[in-house]
Each structure stands twice: as structure tokens, then as C-alpha cells.
Amino acid sequence: MPENKYKICFPHMGNYYPAFLTLAEVLTCEIVPTPPISKRTIELGFKNSPESVCIPFKYNLGNYIEALDKGANIILQAGGGCRFGYYAEVQEAILKSLGYKFELLKLNNSLNPLKITKEFKRFNPNLTMAKFAYTFSLAYQKARWIEQFEEKIRLNIGFEVNPGEYEKLFKKFLKDLVEARKISLVRRLGREYREKFGAIPIDKPKNPLRVGLVGELYVVMEPFSNFDIEKKLGKRGIEVHRFVTISNIINDFFLGQRPIKHWLRDAKPYLKYHIGAHGSESVAVAHKLAKDGFDGLIHVKPFGCMPEVNAMTALHRVSRDYKFPIIYFSFDSQTSETGINTRLEAFYDMLVMKRKKK
Numbered sequence: 001m002p003e004n005k006y007k008i009c010f011p012h013m014g015n016y017y018p019a020f021l022t023l024a025e026v027l028t029c030e031i032v033p034t035p036p037i038s039k040r041t042i043e044l045g046f047k048n049s050p051e052s053v054c055i056p057f058k059y060n061l062g063n064y065i066e067a068l069d070k071g072a073n074i075i076l077q078a079g080g081g082c083r084f085g086y087y088a089e090v091q092e093a094i095l096k097s098l099g100y101k102f103e104l105l106k107l108n109n110s111l112n113p114l115k116i117t118k119e120f121k122r123f124n125p126n127l128t129m130a131k132f133a134y135t136f137s138l139a140y141q142k143a144r145w146i147e148q149f150e151e152k153i154r155l156n157i158g159f160e161v162n163p164g165e166y167e168k169l170f171k172k173f174l175k176d177l178v179e180a181r182k183i184s185l186v187r188r189l190g191r192e193y194r195e196k197f198g199a200i201p202i203d204k205p206k207n208p209l210r211v212g213l214v215g216e217l218y219v220v221m222e223p224f225s226n227f228d229i230e231k232k233l234g235k236r237g238i239e240v241h242r243f244v245t246i247s248n249i250i251n252d253f254f255l256g257q258r259p260i261k262h263w264l265r266d267a268k269p270y271l272k273y274h275i276g277a278h279g280s281e282s283v284a285v286a287h288k289l290a291k292d293g294f295d296g297l298i299h300v301k302p303f304g305c306m307p308e309v310n311a312m313t314a315l316h317r318v319s320r321d322y323k324f325p326i327i328y329f330s331f332d333s334q335t336s337e338t339g340i341n342t343r344l345e346a347f348y349d350m351l352v353m354k355r356k357k358k
């Protein structure tokens, strides 16, 4: 078989590698795995990006430079409704000015299978719409199982009888998931691991502290970018609840304006108009959790993220009206992990004291 001249790479985003890999495999190109995010990734991203651009842009750019250096010649990038919609074009211009030769494959603001198949055919002429639809569904199923187990971990990691068991099993699951190339196999694997996760012994109180995590989607979902905030909280015996996931984003996408209407309804009276990206959702979730008696909320965003900056004003009012503790973290290149840890620790102590008073 002749060697495929195309070598594709895609950026990191949380634990979704097996799902993204499935999508990239439909192109039948060689996959160039992007090295795990490291200090070097960040340095490369920050050095070559405009200073004021959002942090996810910089992380992605660092990912691409590392993959291009390893021989990739196609970049897969998505797009969204805010500045995310311009990432691909700007990154392309920067990388080309650095002398890299590659093609950009942009999953635009459309999940129209016909359009995507047509675009993907540039690299795999034998691709049919049926094949693409199957692959998309396979990747989606993978994402759903990943999210299901991530949630299990977020809610229970602080109560393990034998610390480390959840993470060890989750790593094994992700490895096995990469090899599953049929929907039936993914389902079987998911069910098998659901039992294994369920069998991990935990010692959990009836009414543990419950905290929500909201904010900009990349920083919420990519642990490297938020200094593993979920794990840090979870290990202190807090249930961490988060609602931003890739499958929810895809579902919302197919529902058009409906999710925005729901968010605005839940965010009433704190928001009247949609404030872009996931800003309205952050407010809606905060309002709901405050009413549900959650102990607190963590709001995370990249420095300068307008939708989430807008959300903060409404969040302050939710916090005041419900006496609902909210802590805000803004991430940029200067953010230090020590500072995050200190503030998290103080937030935790405050939640414990508040609970004791109750």
C-alpha cells in the first residue's frame, strides 16, 4: 500500500483524545499524536501568539507547533461563536509565517454531515456520508462514556478507601477505548468498566460538601490549564459538579436557539440577553445551584474572556442574593499554581465553617 502523504494532528482537550482520534481516523491519514501539554507547549504558544489573545488559542498553537515539528502536515481545528470562530485562520497565518507547511482542516460552525464529508473528502476521497455519520456517532459514544466516568470520579475521588484506584482504572479505560473501533465494542467496554468503577470501595458521608464548576469551556475541561482544580477539590472530600462537556456542547448545537432560551429562563432575573459562548450558561447554572442548596461555586475563565467577564457581574448578584459563596479564577501566563492552591484552601475552609454554622 502506498504511504499516505497526509499526517494529521489535533489539539489536546481534557481526556477526549480517544474520541478526537476516532474522528481523525476517518480521514485514513497518519495520525501524529500531539505531545501531552507541558511547560514547553505553553512557552511555544505564548511566545508566538498575540499577547491579548485568549489562553486556549495559545495552548492550541503550542500543541500545533509541537505536532508540526514531529512531521504533521494537516491541522484539525474547530470553531465557535466567539473569538474561537477566528482561531483557525489566525493560527494558520502565524504558523505559515513561522515557515510551517501544512493544510488546515476547519470544522466550521456547522455540524452539517454533508458539508463535513465534502471537506474531509479532500484527504480521503473514498469517504461516504454514511461512513462519516457512523464515525461521528462512534466518537460521540466514546465522549459520553469518558464523561460518565469523569463524573463518577469528580463525585467520589475524595472518598476512595484505597486512594488512586479511580485514576488508575480511568487511565486503563482510556487506553482500551482507543482500540475500540465499533459502536458495539464501545458499548460493551463502557458497560464492563461501569461495573469496575462501581466496584471501587468508597467511604462517603451522606451529605458531603457540594460545589459547582462553571466557566469558559476550555479552561473548565482541560485540567492542565486550570491546574487540576477538580482533582484538588475532589481530593478534599468535595463533590464537584460540572455541566460543560463536549457531548452537551454537541447536543446544544443541534438544538439551535433552544439551549440559550433555557439558560436565559434559568438565569432570570440576572440576565436579560445572551452574553455569548457559555456565559449565560454559567449564570443559569449558578442560579440553579444556589437555589438547590449547593455549598459553593467555582468560576474559571481565561484572562480577557468577554462572555465570562460579562457573566461575573450577574454571578456577584447571585452570590449576594443567596449568600452563595463563589470564587473566581482567571488564568493567564502569569497565574501561579501556589496562588491558586492558597485561594482554594481558603475557600474550602470557608465552606467547612459555613456548613458547621448551618
Ligand code: SF4
Binding pocket: 054, 055, 056, 082, 083, 084, 216, 217, 218, 277, 278, 302, 304, 305, 306, 307, 308
Ligand atoms: S469563550 Fe472566551 S476564551 Fe474561549 S474563545 Fe471565546 S472569548 Fe476566547
